[in-house]
Amino acid sequence: MGLRRALLTLVVALGTALLVGLGAGPASAHAYLASSNPADGASLAAAPRSIELRFTEHVVLASTEITVTEPDGHRVAPTSMTLVESDEDQEAPATVVATIPALGVGAYHVSWRTLSSDDLHESAGIFAFGVQSEVQAAGPSESNPDLFELVGRWAVLAGIGAGLGAVVVGRLLRRLPEPTSGMPRAWLRRQAFRLLVVGATAALAVALVDLVRFGAAAFTPGYLLRWGLREAALLGAALALRPAPPNRPDRPDRSASGRVSRDVAATTALLGAGLLTVSIGHFGVRGGPTWVVTSTVHLVAALLWAGSVAALALLGVRAVRLGLSRSDVRSVLRGFRTSATVSVVVVAVTGVYLASDVVVSVDAALLTTYGRVLLAKVVLAGLVGLVALATTRALHPRGLQEGQARRAFVAVEAVGLLVVVALAGLLATGQPAVSPRLVSEQAPSVIDDRPVADLQQTLALRPNRPGASVALIDVLDTRRPSPGPVTGVSVTVRGSSSGGVDARPAVAQAPVTAIAVTPSRWSAALELPAGGPVDVDVVVHRRGLDDVRSTVHWVVGPSSSDPAPVVSRAPVSGQLALACAVLAVAAVIGAAWLLVKRRRQPSPAPGRTRTPVGHWAPRPQASAVAGSTDAAQDESGAVAPRSAASR
Secondary structure: OHHHHHHHHHHHHHHHHHHHHOOOOOOOOOOOEEEEEOOOOEEEOOOOOEEEEEEOOOEOHHHOEEEEEOOOOOEEOOOEEEEEOOOOOOOOOEEEEEEOOOOOOEEEEEEEEEEEOOOOOEEEEEEEEEEOOOOOOOOOOOOOOOHHHHHHHHHHHHHHHHHHHHHHHHHHHOOOOHHHHHHHHHHHHHHHHHHHHHHHHHHHHHHHHHHHHHOHHHOOHHHHHHHHHHHHHHHHHHHHHOOOOOOOOOOOOOOHHHHHHHHHHHHHHHHHHHHHHHHHOOOOOOOHHHHHHHHHHHHHHHHHHHHHHHHHHHHHHOOOOOOOOHHHHHHHHHHOHHHHHHHHHHHHHHHHHHHOOOEOOHHHHHHOHHHHHHHHHHHHHHHHHHHHHHHHHHOOOOOOOOOHHHHHHHHHHHHHHHHHHHHHHHHHHOOOEOOHHHOOOOOOOOOEEEEEOOEEEEEEEEOOOOEEEEEEEEEEEOOOOOOOOEEEEEEEEEEOOOOOOOEOOOOOOOOEEOEEOOOOEEEEEEEEOOOEEEEEEEEEEEOOEEEEEEEEEEEEOOOOOOOOOOOOOOOOHHHHHHHHHHHHHHHHHHHHHHHHHHHHOOOOOOOEEEOOOOOEEEOOOOHHHHOOOEEEEOOOOOEEEEOHHHO
16 A cells, blocks of 8 residues: 555645646747848848847857857857847847958858757857848758657657556456466566666666756756656556565465556656647647647557567467467457557647748758658558558457467567657657748747837738738737727838948838728738848827837848749648547547447357457356466466466
């Protein structure tokens, strides 16, 4: 009882800390470059005095490096760097401003490297700009994953998968006679215990290496909380799965309810470890609780499938040593069909949804390392699914394939799933293919939202490129009741007055009168100048009150320097979301059909039970076991009699 109470206390503590640590909706945990000033490929009329890098996440300034390479190859280091727009939130997007020496006419390349304070992942890249010179844009860049971190993350995933596999396959083994199932269950738990300890040790090693590389200042409270909770979850699951020593004469055998309690505690800890593993990784573009929950379900379903298949393959290899007959292995394999089907369906549906947030276009999937790894994972998972289908057909009572063919199918499926898990670890350490340069007609990289007088004003330009554009202005009155309704909005675009980073002079534009879309939203058709900074003047007219004026400093993205699409750079998020919905509906219909079909099957006759191989057989009598002379080891390691009839 003491062990069970300790595990339940651990579960409650993990859940409470989890709610506290993950209460706020997260954003993308990989700090990649959202935009820069000067923009990539921009041609400036005057040399900039500073460079701004806008990252999708908060970064560690001490681990940030920026280098400007001159046309002759000489490298110029910034004279100073500051971190702005962080607002004490160490998981919010941040901007690094680097002051640089005076530059002359020519083409320049800027290389940067930084560290995300949310997950301690390094990212790097390069972009180009010209001063009174045309320059070719460097295009999207990716950071290579760290091999040591990849191995550590794979060890964590392998431990979670092994734990889930031990629980699931252990439940299937309990359908066999107890003397037969005891030894295999204890052996599977022992392997899962070892892998969970290895995973927790690998996570600790990665954290220690990061501490040496980046220093204690890089570890934020949020990261330490999530990492510590995951470490506790891994060790808690290992403790719950640890095989007990052989029963002593003065200690009664563990009851079935005790084994179930340990399974529940292990499963809860493993689910918590999966959730925390997701929270330490990236969250795509949208982020938020929906992304976290979906990612966790996807990860747990995939690891349950992989861990269970690996456990079944090992049982097939060690069947003789573990006291299992061919019919026992076949029975357990057939019992896993339902769990495998549910896992595959969940992985497919959630995987399509998650892909809609980490790959923005077809070109993003084909031209980036992240996209190619994702495609390889999808293709390999599909092939493994076909092998699983072949295994299911071979296990059918009317199937013709037996023996070595069936074991070969399971072995191939297990190896394939291990590779899929390895690719998943590689994706978790990589940079999602969501760069704005990989998608056309994307939403603006910057949306200005600010209080102006007694109004809350939001400005967005779509698309944020030179040429025809649409300005969307949301104006909300913060006072209730409103002293005067908004009667009109006008917008003016002019060359930036920020000095030193001006793009080519913009043609003076007359104020454009916006059209009311809703009572609080206004739309205006604009003509944006060449890529670079501009000032956008917004004037809000109100009845009976003075006009409210504001100036927004904007950066127009490049256009002509964008490389031509290889296949397509149209956004694919909508199509993938639709495919996810179609798969979900198909899964629900299929599940309903199978449920109706099962209910229509005739019930077994009284006194007879359905055997694992699908035939009716007499219910086994207790006396058949009592006279056995053979022995098998139960879950705790004790020796129990086993009848010859149970082989």
